[in-house]
Amino acid sequence: MTNQDLIARDLNVLWHPCTQMKDTQQLPPIPMRRGEGVWLEDFDGNRYIDAVSSWWVNIFGHANPAINARIKTQLDTIEHVMLAGFTHEPAVELAERLVDITPPGLDKVFYADNGSAAVEVALKMSFHYWRNTGHGEKTRFINLSNSYHGETLGALAVGDVSLYKKTYEPLLLKPLTARSPDCFHREPGMSWEEHSRLVFADMEALLAEHAHETCAVIVEPLLQCAGHMRMYHPVYLELLREACDRYNVHLIADEIATGFGRTGTLFACEQAGDNGITPDFMCLSKGITAGYLPMSVAMTTNEIYDAFYDEYENLTAFLHSHSYTGNPLACAAALATLDEFAARDQINANRVLSERMAQATAPLADHPNVAEVRQTGMVLAIEMVKNKASRTPFDWRERRGLRVYRHGLTRQSLLRPLGDTIYFMPPYVISPEQIDHLAEVAAEGIDHAVST
């Protein structure tokens, strides 16, 4: 089989996610034959470093032997059983371990099967909590501009990336939107902390006016990934936690992309204040199974759980479900993932890798078409612009980022950008030399993309 064989069959029957299918005339999907570590290999034998962790899910490389082995063992034990009325050991053990490693107070785990679904669960649970406790007037949510929480209607509604959301507006809940603390927009000379503090005034004002009708504030802690990898200072989370308590509003931390070490700590919420913050809900997915199987969780507190615990006749139960909730194979992958974190002391090991990412890309900060090179932990983003001084972006229709992507493919690198933002969010098994290679390819790609 060659790439061409599979492409022809693919285009006959498949409709790909997040893709204008007409683009495939110039850029057909690349058929992947196998993966190993950071490498993906196609049917023609070309190899690519998976610099974006296959949409931010892969953590310990493709075909990781330890995770493979755990799933295979699980497969011979029980592949799936519904979680209503039944339970199984991997689901229980994983929940116990998640309670142990997440911020203190998140003591209950509700399983779902993808990131958007976990966000739906948190939104519904928050609303339902207030209803169960006599606050039916709380029906709204506050989000941040430039946020992203998924594609199902509830998750899309609390996001703010127009490219994905605008078409569906007539179908969506209407959140109240506070200005994002995104530090790309800070005044010259201002620190990330000063900017994030300053912008918090907008959130404070919204809460002051709308807390009585608001269920929860939802944020992506520290890093707005789909919103072009924009970043902010942990002080914002500290201020937000304190304000949510003061205004009697829940805080939902969507750590679907930021969780499992991406921001430099196991969870981004740990970086707020001296001891971190505990949100009322934490949504996790993506890295939870190291990119192996679909799984997500919405974690919450005993206080919230208790508001649903009642006689059946009172109809206060959370009657939400997905068929694959708590799938044992996915739980086994997640347990193996947690073992890998411990065995490799990965959070500490990542410090060396993130430092290398900073060093390797440092020269790009002086590039005439780079407005900013920014980094939070294991995520590094390069903002390509038309005019460096004014930070004017290129016309989006020119699709310059796509040129960087195409260049990367010719140089063994899968660097799928977000618009004109080129970024690295690699599996943690990447080597320092591979990071250097990605930086070199990104620099070449940017030169090429801005040349005409």
Ligand SMILES: Cc1ncc(COP(=O)(O)O)c(C=O)c1O
């Ligand atoms: C912060 C965040 N929340 C939610 C989601 C949605 O997850 P999924 O694509 O699994 O539905 C994503 C996906 O990129 C995300 O980055």
